[in-house]
Amino acid sequence: xxxxxxxxxxxxxxxxxxxxxxxxxxxxxxxxxxxxxxxxxxxxxxxxxxxxxxxxxxxxxxxxxxxxxxxxxxxxxxxxxxxxxxxxxxxxxxxxxxxxxxxxxxxxxxxxxxxxxxxxxxxxxxxxxxxxxxxxxxxxxxxxxxxxxxxxxxxxxxxxxxxx
Amino acid sequence: xxxxxxxxxxxxxxxxxxxxxxxxxxxxxxxxxxxxxxxxxxxxxxxxxxxxxxxxxxxxxxxxxxxxxxxxxxxxxxxxxxxxxxxxxxxxxxxxxxxxxxxxxxxxxxxxxxxxxxxxxxxxxxxxxxxxxxxxxxxxxxxxxxxxxxxxxxxxxxxxxxxxxxxxxxxxxxxxxxxxxxxxxxxxxxxxxxxxxxxxxxxxxxxxxxxxxxxxxxxxxxxxxxxxxxxxxxxxxxxxxxxxxxxxxxxxxxxxxxxxxxxxxxxxxxxxxxxxxxxxxxxxxxxxxxxxxxxxxxxxxxxxxxxxxxxxxxxxxxxxxxxxxxxxxxxxxxxxxxxxxxxxxxxxxxxxxxxxxxxxxxxxxxxxxxxxxxxxxxxxxxxxxxxxxxxxxxxxxxxxxxxxxxxxxxxxxxxxxxxxxxxxxxxxxxxxxxxxxxxxxxxxxxxxxxxxxxxxxxxxxxxxxxxxxxxxxxxxxxxxxxxxxxxxxxxxxxxxxxxxxxxxxxxxxxxxxxxxxx
Numbered sequence: 001x002x003x004x005x006x007x008x009x010x011x012x013x014x015x016x017x018x019x020x021x022x023x024x025x026x027x028x029x030x031x032x033x034x035x036x037x038x039x040x041x042x043x044x045x046x047x048x049x050x051x052x053x054x055x056x057x058x059x060x061x062x063x064x065x066x067x068x069x070x071x072x073x074x075x076x077x078x079x080x081x082x083x084x085x086x087x088x089x090x091x092x093x094x095x096x097x098x099x100x101x102x103x104x105x106x107x108x109x110x111x112x113x114x115x116x117x118x119x120x121x122x123x124x125x126x127x128x129x130x131x132x133x134x135x136x137x138x139x140x141x142x143x144x145x146x147x148x149x150x151x152x153x154x155x156x157x158x159x160x161x162x163x164x
Numbered sequence: 165x166x167x168x169x170x171x172x173x174x175x176x177x178x179x180x181x182x183x184x185x186x187x188x189x190x191x192x193x194x195x196x197x198x199x200x201x202x203x204x205x206x207x208x209x210x211x212x213x214x215x216x217x218x219x220x221x222x223x224x225x226x227x228x229x230x231x232x233x234x235x236x237x238x239x240x241x242x243x244x245x246x247x248x249x250x251x252x253x254x255x256x257x258x259x260x261x262x263x264x265x266x267x268x269x270x271x272x273x274x275x276x277x278x279x280x281x282x283x284x285x286x287x288x289x290x291x292x293x294x295x296x297x298x299x300x301x302x303x304x305x306x307x308x309x310x311x312x313x314x315x316x317x318x319x320x321x322x323x324x325x326x327x328x329x330x331x332x333x334x335x336x337x338x339x340x341x342x343x344x345x346x347x348x349x350x351x352x353x354x355x356x357x358x359x360x361x362x363x364x365x366x367x368x369x370x371x372x373x374x375x376x377x378x379x380x381x382x383x384x385x386x387x388x389x390x391x392x393x394x395x396x397x398x399x400x401x402x403x404x405x406x407x408x409x410x411x412x413x414x415x416x417x418x419x420x421x422x423x424x425x426x427x428x429x430x431x432x433x434x435x436x437x438x439x440x441x442x443x444x445x446x447x448x449x450x451x452x453x454x455x456x457x458x459x460x461x462x463x464x465x466x467x468x469x470x471x472x473x474x475x476x477x478x479x480x481x482x483x484x485x486x487x488x489x490x491x492x493x494x495x496x497x498x499x500x501x502x503x504x505x506x507x508x509x510x511x512x513x514x515x516x517x518x519x520x521x522x523x524x525x526x527x528x529x530x531x532x533x534x535x536x537x538x539x540x541x542x543x544x545x546x547x548x549x550x551x552x553x554x555x556x557x558x559x560x561x562x563x564x565x566x567x568x569x570x571x572x573x574x575x576x577x578x579x580x581x582x583x584x585x586x587x588x589x590x591x592x593x594x595x596x597x598x599x600x601x602x603x604x605x606x607x608x609x610x611x612x613x614x615x616x617x618x619x620x621x622x623x624x625x626x627x628x629x630x631x632x633x634x635x636x637x638x639x640x641x642x643x644x645x646x647x648x649x650x651x652x653x654x655x656x657x658x659x660x661x662x663x664x665x666x667x668x669x670x671x672x673x674x675x676x677x678x679x680x681x682x
Contacts, residue, residue, distance in 0.1 A: 023466060024428075026448030031390075031429055052448070065450040066431035068390055084352030085547055088597070089510035089585045090538065122434060122551075122601070123350055124391050125358040126178050127583065128210035128508065128515025137393040141178035 011036050012044040020051045026062055030069055039070045075110040075117040077155045080134040083120045086127035090142075095131050096120075098145040103152070115156050165198045166244040167219040171275065173206035173362045174394045175355070179229065181214040187235050188216070197244055205363020207275030208517030209262055217257055220246035226254040262533060267495060268519045269503050270479050274363035280401045282409055285366040291411060293485030297374045298419045305378035306332055309481065311489030314502060317356075317476035317579055321567050324477050330461035331379040334469035341381035342470040343372050344446065345478055347388040347395075348430050348437040351550025353581030356505040357475035359517055361388070361395040364479075365402035366411075369425060371478035373412060374485055375471055376423040384425045385465070387442050390432060399427050434551075434605035438653050439472040441607055452609045453653045474579075476505065495521040506565065510547075510583035511537045527561040529582060541586040545594075545670065549578030551601050552658035554665035555594065576661065591670035596624040598662040606655055613656025616647045620663065630676040637667065637674065 015032040019025050029048060033040050040063055049056045063069045081096055100106055103118060110117045126132040129141035135151060143151075170176070170185040185201055192199040209215060215228030225248060227238060234252055241250040254260050268274070277284035285291070297305050310325030331341060345368065349357040360368055372384045388396055403425055406412045414422050428446055430436050436445045440454035443465050464470025480502065484492045492502045505519040506529055513535040530536075530546065537543050545555045554575040556563075563569050570577045585594075602617035620643055626636045644660035651657040667674055 024446050024448040027428065027431060027445065031431070058449075062448070062450055066433050068431035068433075085551060085594070085597075086353045086509040086583045088594075089583055089589070121391060121432070122605070123352045123354075124174070125349065125355040126175050127353045127355055127510065127581070128512070129175050129179060129213065130510065132178065134391075139174055139178045139394075141175060 008037060008041055009043075009047075012041070012047060016047060016051045026052060026054075026059070030063060030066075034069060037073075039073050042071050075114045077115060077136055078117050078119060078134075079152070079155075080119045080121035080124075082122070082124050082126075082130070082132045082134075084123040084127075086123075087131040090130040092131040095133075095143060095145065095148060099148055102145075102149065113156075116152065165200055167200045167202060168244075169202045169204045169217040169219070169224065170214060171206045172203040172279070172394070172398075173213075173275075174358060174392070175210045176206050176213040176215070177394060179213045180232070183232060184214050184216065184230055184235070187232060191235055191239055192244075195239060197239070199244065202278050204277060205275050205279045206359065207257065207263060208271065208359055209260065209514075210516040211514045212254065215254070218243055218246065222246070222256065224257045226257040226260065227252045228254060262514065262516070262518075265532075266519050267503055267521050269483050269492070269495070270360065270367075270476060270505060271363075271517065271519045272483075273367070274359055274517075277364070279363055279365055279398055280405060282366065282405055282411075285364075289486060290366055290482075291370055293482035294370050294373055294411070295417070296485050297377050298417060298421065302332055302378050302380060305374065305485070308489045309378070309484060312480075312484045312492040312502065313489075314477060314480055314484065314492065315567075317474040317504075321577075324473060327461055327473070328375065328378055328471060330459065331381070331469045331471050334462050336468050338468060340383070340466075340468050341379055342465045342468060343375045343379070343381045343384040344443065344465055344470055344472045345372055345384065345386040346437065346439060346442055346472055346474050347386050347392075348442060349392075349475070349579070350389060350434040350437045351552075351579055351581050353509040353547070353583035354507050354550060354579045355509070356507055356517060356580065358392055358395050359505075360475050360479045361392070362398050365399050366406060367479050367482055368399075368475060369402060369406050369412065371481035372425060373416065373423045374481050375473065375478060377421060379469070379471055381471065382422045382424065384423065385446060386425065386427045387430060387436070387446055388427050389430045389436075396427065396429065403427065433607075434601075435607040435653075435655055438655065441653075442472065443470070450607070452607045453655075455652060476579075504565065504577075504580050506580045506582060508534045508582050508584070511539055511543070511586045512584045513538050522566050523564050525562050525564050526556070526582070529565065530561065530584060534584065537584060537586045539586045539588075541588065543584055544587045544589055545585045545591060545666075547583045547585070547594075547662065548581065549576035550581050551598060552576070552654060552661055553578055553581075554661045555591065555669065556665070557669040559669075574661070574665070576658070591666040591673035592624065592628050593673075595663045595666040595674075596621060596628070598659055598666075599624060602655060602659040610650070610652040610656060612647045612650040613652070613659070616643055616651075616656060617659060619643060620647075620659075624663075627674055633674075633676070640667070 019029045045059045049059045107120050124132045126141050133140050133143045212228030214230050217224040217226050273288050306328045314324040315321040433451050435441045436451040441451040445451040460470045460472050495502050503519050503521050508515045547555050599617050599620035606613045608614045623640045647656045647660050
């Protein structure tokens, strides 16, 4: 069994006690945990269930229903490629193929250096300037293969800037 | 001091608006030319983004699409002093034909104002509807909405006034009713909700507050999709300012009336745009569709009477209250009254938002506004109404943009999203994607949608591989009928629309590759 580190447990407890009184508190709690930790540790399910007076199965059911929630730590940056029709009309299929082959990973996977996690997304609402990609909270339009490579290389070099 | 407008809308940002704003500020400082930069919303002329505007005595002059490399030449051309001598100059913004030809009721302020400035909002009729509503009794507010003919923008096009009447008449055991704004705009090719929230959030806040006064609800929730981080930020800023200024809260403008508003984030589930699934999600559950009846108007959020309206419906309310329901109903045709914001997207040269009265044709929209494809290749198919909408071939492009006219040919207008494809599209691949999307996004509650979509992908794969093609085409047709007739909600019930339309109008794409062109 994985040991649930104290600091993580502490953060999860803080989030729960802050939000559990809201009506329909579960999604806000899950968002807040993922926002802080990058994922929802499976070990936190028990304390959420207890706080909301629900079963663990119910909490697990909600986490697994939504595409947003993940139960493993992601890479440092999340890159989402839009797969919806407006982007398809502008070459999103080719962009997806390029991204997967140049990064050497498939959707829902993280690069070996843990810099980047690749996810699909269905519409970023930037449909008039497709194809679109979201890098963390930033949306980028008219993404070509070259522009994608440039985005990725900026993410990979950012690490060095922080250290210098 | 020159005043420059640089949008903070998602699309403008996606095309580099933040960097442009920073570099213009730096360049102005270096040149000793004082500027005030206002971060407005977008006008929705997205092919020109980032479109910056300079205020002059004659009105605002637009330049776009601006790239970093243009900044030096813009300054050299004297754009800050109103000189229009630059290749990117589009002239007076209001005179750009794309904008001038529109009839903007809902988007009247979009792109003109700083979205979170209360002063800007009030200087352009903001909160006039709310002030009127505070003087009216609830029934009179509902009657005004009824007389406008406003219909829901989520797809089903249900009359908004009737829905409000049901909630007003409903008796709540706990003395609590809710206003829920469906801001889970998940359809590809739609961004009108996003534009409202990013360009004019107070209009939505005002519309929801009026809805609360009309039906006796004191709590509102905006269920916003998490794919819209910019809208999230702007809505929260706007709500905080509106509360501080007394437009929301326990004592709205000193009237003693109460309304609270909170933004709740979705978690990437397309099905949560369906109203009952959205309510389940707001309650903290899996977004499983509820069987109707009971209607959410009677048993809604937390079991209480609830108005669930789309962003655009609620955003139309301030105009209806301030100008009167009849002023709204004077636009449009037949039973489709008022205006509809159309959204042009995909492979289109001039994509953007076009608000017009119902009634112009799809072709006018594609040609007069869109100016053809982005790629320059011939346009082949147009999907209207999101991923559950039909693919329309050129023979259908003269259909007027009207709910009934679209229904008559088996298509849907839905939220007004229009996605264009050029001749390189493979329609069997698009049909397959529609089924695949349903597999990915079905809530799983009913069998036709959950299993039918998986089987649909398999059957289309067999057709594409030329395995028993005729028999499999027949099987696909049967499967689509089962999904249409047997699904609990529009997810399974409408996924066959794009599939059937692709098979019907583009049969050559379902032929074996070797036979093509033979």
